[in-house]
Amino acid sequence: MLKVKPNLMSLLKEKGITQLQLSETTGIPQGSLSRFDKNSRHESAHLFTIARALGVGVEDLFTVQEQEEK
Template identity: 45%
Template sequence: MLKVTPALERARKDAGLTQVELAAKSGVPQAAISRFDKSAQGSYANLIALARALNVTVESLFIIEDAAD
């Protein structure tokens, strides 16, 4: 089983962007970015748009670890 934790906040800060700036750059509403920063929920289209705006892979928006069953 995998444990998946959002890492969007780290990627966003590494890019030097606020949530509002990332929203403008990606076309994803700031509220959706805020929700994603707090949980692993997000639509595929928004995840792809965010990854493209940050010039990273979608997978890099998560911390993926093997978890004990």
């Protein structure tokens, strides 16, 4: 079983930019970026826009961990 979590905050810290700056760069509302980071909603178009703006792959927006099934 895979556990997938957003990695946006650590990417923003690494790049030295804020959600607001990313919002201004991408045109994605800051509230949508916040929801993305809370893992409550991910729109496909936003994933690609965010990844391009940060210069990373879409898969880099998430951390993936394998969990043992019980």
